[in-house]
Amino acid sequence: MFPQQLINGLTLGSVYALVAVGYTMVYGIIQLINFAHGEIYMIGAYLAFTAIAVLHLPFPAALLLSMASCALLGVAIDFVAYRPLRKAPRLAALITAIGMSLFLQNIAQAIWGANTRPFPFEAIPKFFYASAFSLVQVGGATVATVGEIPTEVAARPDLTIVLQISWLQVVILTVSLLLMVGLHLIVHRTRIGTAMRACAQDQMMASLVGINVNRVIGFTFALGSALGAAAGVLVGVYYNAIFPTMGYRVGVVAFAAAVLGGIGNVVGAILGGLILGLAEALGAAYISSEYRYAIAYAIMILVIVFKPSGLMGSPAAERT
Amino acid sequence: MLELRGVTTAYGLLEAVKGVDISIRDGEIACLIGANGAGKSTTLLTIAGVLRPLRGTIALEGHRIDGLSADNIVQRGVSLVPEGRRIFPDLTVAENLSLGAYARRDRAAIANDLEWVFGLFPHLAERKGQKGGTLSGGEQQMLAIGRALMAHPRLLLLDEPSLGLAPRIVEQIFEILVEINRRGTTLFLVEQNAHLALTVAQTGYVMETGRIVLHDRADRLIKHPQVRSAYLGE
Numbered sequence: 133m134f135p136q137q138l139i140n141g142l143t144l145g146s147v148y149a150l151v152a153v154g155y156t157m158v159y160g161i162i163q164l165i166n167f168a169h170g171e172i173y174m175i176g177a178y179l180a181f182t183a184i185a186v187l188h189l190p191f192p193a194a195l196l197l198s199m200a201s202c203a204l205l206g207v208a209i210d211f212v213a214y215r216p217l218r219k220a221p222r223l224a225a226l227i228t229a230i231g232m233s234l235f236l237q238n239i240a241q242a243i244w245g246a247n248t249r250p251f252p253f254e255a256i257p258k259f260f261y262a263s264a265f266s267l268v269q270v271g272g273a274t275v276a277t278v279g280e281i282p283t284e285v286a287a288r289p290d291l292t293i294v295l296q297i298s299w300l301q302v303v304i305l306t307v308s309l310l311l312m313v314g315l316h317l318i319v320h321r322t323r324i325g326t327a328m329r330a331c332a333q334d335q336m337m338a339s340l341v342g343i344n345v346n347r348v349i350g351f352t353f354a355l356g357s358a359l360g361a362a363a364g365v366l367v368g369v370y371y372n373a374i375f376p377t378m379g380y381r382v383g384v385v386a387f388a389a390a391v392l393g394g395i396g397n398v399v400g401a402i403l404g405g406l407i408l409g410l411a412e413a414l415g416a417a418y419i420s421s422e423y424r425y426a427i428a429y430a431i432m433i434l435v436i437v438f439k440p441s442g443l444m445g446s447p448a449a450e451r452t
Numbered sequence: 453m454l455e456l457r458g459v460t461t462a463y464g465l466l467e468a469v470k471g472v473d474i475s476i477r478d479g480e481i482a483c484l485i486g487a488n489g490a491g492k493s494t495t496l497l498t499i500a501g502v503l504r505p506l507r508g509t510i511a512l513e514g515h516r517i518d519g520l521s522a523d524n525i526v527q528r529g530v531s532l533v534p535e536g537r538r539i540f541p542d543l544t545v546a547e548n549l550s551l552g553a554y555a556r557r558d559r560a561a562i563a564n565d566l567e568w569v570f571g572l573f574p575h576l577a578e579r580k581g582q583k584g585g586t587l588s589g590g591e592q593q594m595l596a597i598g599r600a601l602m603a604h605p606r607l608l609l610l611d612e613p614s615l616g617l618a619p620r621i622v623e624q625i626f627e628i629l630v631e632i633n634r635r636g637t638t639l640f641l642v643e644q645n646a647h648l649a650l651t652v653a654q655t656g657y658v659m660e661t662g663r664i665v666l667h668d669r670a671d672r673l674i675k676h677p678q679v680r681s682a683y684l685g686e
Contacts (some may be wrong), residue, residue, distance in 0.1 A: 290683030323554070330540050330551055336502055337538040342603060404576035 145409020146308035154356030160396035170383020171236035176361025177368035206357025346349035396444020459508035486659035531605035541585030552602025591623035646683035
């Protein structure tokens with residue numbers, strides 16, 4: 133049971149990490165907790181749903197379309213809601229972010245309805261739900277299988293499943309990993325990535341070397357939103373349920389993950405996401421699934437009490 | 453090359469620069485001296501586009517640049533080495549320098565300039581891969597100047613390049629500034645070290661509480677009784 137919860141936790145955690153990265157990057161550059169970020173995740177799921185149900189796109193195309201659309205949406209939100217408040221007290225932008233979050237939730241409800249919807253089943257590749265790898269115990273022996281468990285083994289009455297990983301979990305873990313590697317390369321190996329790091333360290337100086345700071349901030353929103361949308365699509369398929377408030381729940385946990393890792397630090401956010409995903413899965417298995425959020429928050433509070441800057445945060449990140 | 457006419461800059465209601473006229477000729481070294489809080493840094497920040505003037509005009513080679521954003525002004529050939537150097541501490545020396553050329557696309561010329569900067573500051577070449585924040589104060593000042601040069605400016609603004617550095621390092625940096633000027637870059641220098649500034653400059657301005665109170669050739673200002681008593685401690 134433990135290995136199974138570990139894999140479930142990592143799957144969930146990699147999704148939290150994708151969302152947490154968006155919170156932390158925006159905070160790193162403009163010191164704003166973008167409360168509307170969870171709603172990007174929700175809208176990402178709905179856009180993929182629509183792309184599949186209405187445009188009949190295959191799953192990978194729907195995922196990419198959703199990420200691209202949400203990148204634009206992120207830029208638009210920054211332009212309309214946050215950019216005019218760049219020089220205003222930070223509280224003004226924070227309240228605007230909360231307002232934007234509610235606004236997007238209600239828009240989604242108006243467009244897609246308040247009911248929980250399943251992903252269009254026929255559009256999801258069938259192999260997603262097949263077993264990719266399993267570890268079973270039969271008659272005292274442990275058998276590892278790539279692919280489905282053979283029927284003669286599955287029929288055995290003394291069968292215990294130790295671990296079973298579905299292709300969907302493999303897809304979620306792989307896509308998350310690829311996106312995070314891609315993000316790392318963008319931030320550390322490209323011109324715009326260097327500009328992002330420069331803006332996070334000293335915005336005035338960034339403008340003095342010729343960087344258009346607003347454009348870099350817009351790019352940061354686009355990047356974070358694309359990752360958030362990917363997470364929304366993956367979770368929508370994983371739980372096979374999308375609803376207008378799904379972003380709020382994940383947003384709260386992902387925000388906790390970003391704080392836990394040290395807000396402003398991308399690696400910290402990924403680490404925080406994985407920790408909270410694992411804690412949620414293990415907590416639900418061994419304590420009670422009712423306490424999943426309580427556990428996530430207890431961990432966050434403990435870390436903040438003993439290391440206020442978070443796991444990877446430096447005290448210098450606590451600029452005012 | 454640069455003309456300020458009646459420039460007034462305010463922080464809220466407080467006017468830090470009041471109706472300043474400054475004229476810098478192509479190819480010269482001009483300096484602005486004055487006490488702490490006189491408005492020298494504000495003047496430079498206004499030219500660089502970080503602050504907007506409340507009144508007055510700033511023209512670069514006849515074209516108005518007041519009201520343009522800082523990143524725009526860099527692209528027009530004006531670079532500022534700000535007070536306190538403000539290098540990017542978590543970026544490497546090489547990354548700091550490459551950001552200096554952020555707005556440029558002429559790869560070959562950028563590579564040339566990088567070589568030139570490494571020639572001026574061999575220390576920086578040795579520390580290419582090191583984080584900017586780990587450099588000594590003198591090295592950080594060199595990096596800040598090198599970064600500004602990577603934008604290939606026609607006019608280089610320097611805010612207190614000698615601040616907090618050992619005399620030997622200051623001397624070294626000023627020699628390099630003269631060398632940069634000899635290569636054709638116009639310099640506008642803000643300094644508290646009035647003697648040093650007036651020695652290297654051709655033109656000097658003296659600022660008190662937001663106004664230019666004296667303006668003359670540097671070799672004459674250095675002998676001016678008012679300057680001698682107030683800024684040269686004699």
